[in-house]
Amino acid sequence: MTGRLVLHEYSASGNCYKIRLTAAHLGVPLERREYDILKGETRTPEFLRDVNGNGRIPVLQIGGRFLPESNAACCWLADGSGLIPADRFDRADMLRWMFFEQYSHEPNVATLRFWLEYVGEAALSDQQRAQIPARRAAGEAALAVMERHLAGRRFFVGDALSLADIALYAYSHVAHEGGFDLDPYPAVSAWLANVAAVPGHVTMND
Amino acid sequence: MTGRLVLHEYSASGNCYKIRLTAAHLGVPLERREYDILKGETRTPEFLRDVNGNGRIPVLQIGGRFLPESNAACCWLADGSGLIPADRFDRADMLRWMFFEQYSHEPNVATLRFWLEYVGEAALSDQQRAQIPARRAAGEAALAVMERHLAGRRFFVGDALSLADIALYAYSHVAHEGGFDLDPYPAVSAWLANVAAVPGHVTMND
Incomplete structure (x- = not known):
């Protein structure tokens, strides 16, 4: 419905783990693409142009759209689920x-x-x-x-x-x-x- | 329905202004209570106990409950309004x-x-x-x-x-x-x- 979900990440980052943990609780599969932040792989011209102009991971790719900020990505994934209180x-x-x-x-x-x-x-x-x-x-x-x-x-x-x-x-x-x-x-x-x-x-x- | 709304604030703070601007767009009246952060008025034992254990303003008081973090307070105020996209x-x-x-x-x-x-x-x-x-x-x-x-x-x-x-x-x-x-x-x-x-x-x- 929303296309493939790709997590652009550095897997040792807690910010990236948040998104994987949210997806696991929801039973939603994520593709994963790893970047070495110690080698500057999120500051290349291509990354800044195509993935996140702020040069940071994680970014959740939803079909052809890109959502930076770990907590925003968790909110997108959990929208309408029990991980967000109804009150x-x-x-x-x-x-x-x-x-x-x-x-x-x-x-x-x-x-x-x-x-x-x-x-x-x-x-x-x-x-x-x-x-x-x-x-x-x-x-x-x-x-x-x-x-x-x-x-x-x-x-x-x-x-x-x-x-x-x-x-x-x-x-x-x-x-x-x-x-x-x-x-x-x-x-x-x-x-x-x-x-x-x-x-x-x-x-x-x- | 939710009781009185009191903004605990330091009015020169942009974080506090966010909440006033959100309320103004929604036509929601706020009472305002000022604290001098330069004099440590948000680090007193009373403030830490009753308003925000993190010692920071703004805090939006909703009836008898307290909501710290400016952007969370804006989200509470704007819940269900056009200030939050439907998509x-x-x-x-x-x-x-x-x-x-x-x-x-x-x-x-x-x-x-x-x-x-x-x-x-x-x-x-x-x-x-x-x-x-x-x-x-x-x-x-x-x-x-x-x-x-x-x-x-x-x-x-x-x-x-x-x-x-x-x-x-x-x-x-x-x-x-x-x-x-x-x-x-x-x-x-x-x-x-x-x-x-x-x-x-x-x-x-x-």
Whole structure:
């Protein structure tokens, strides 16, 4: 109906994993096309012209159209499904946590993972290295916000898995790769287990 | 039906203006409660407990419930209205530009405006001052992405005003306060005029 779905991705990216996890829960098959972001493969003239002028993955290709931004792609896939709450407030609250994820969580928790686990500390620029303490503190602050919200809850919104959980799970479950210790966040740890236990779950390496 | 709507805000913030502009287009009245973020009024124990554990404005209070994140609040207000496209792809594409705004635009274009126009360059920390060149470059890159998309278009998605335009207008129209010159971006400048010409528009100072 909508043509083939192709995920343009770097598979180790949590932003790309979000889309695969959403598709898995929905039973929707995705073709996958891998780019090596460490070699600049998403900044070529062809990629910028044909896939995403912002030079980033993931991009969900829907027939002949291209949808950048991981959380927007998840919303397209899940449109009309139980992964988006039916209640008006809950639906907006789901988006609230997805915007929180992109603004307060991903730039800190995901960036430190990428710098420390993929680029390597020795290869960082002086400017990147100087940002580590501030990003560490902001990442801990994001995890603390999640911890307070999750105390006494099974999922972020209502009592069922939604895109808010999928968006925040992607980088939270590998936060240790960025040097974040989740031991001080027991509610976050319990929630990670709740998300992974939902039937249909796939891991980052599936 | 949903109780009173109270916007907890710092009125000079573009993120807060987005919500007022959305409400104005919808003809929905908002009560407004001002906080001085320069005096830490959104980091008090009361604010963190009762309004937003993330210590940020804006927050849209809907009866007794609180909805942080500017773009989520706009989505709640505009739910079911013409500010959100009816087409599935266009609706996701609107969210794509709203996530772009929070990830690639706001942290650069809005942060430099806040630092240079509100905090003042002399009052910045060394760490903040060191980040200016990278945020300047990333802000110019975001404006360039907008310029390429807007060439030949009146609005970001389809041919009508949507929340994507409102979200990106908020800080783009005051980008000069952060030292961004819009002369190299004629399509962005024309689009700013298109947005301001839509009946129902209000300015940041209304």
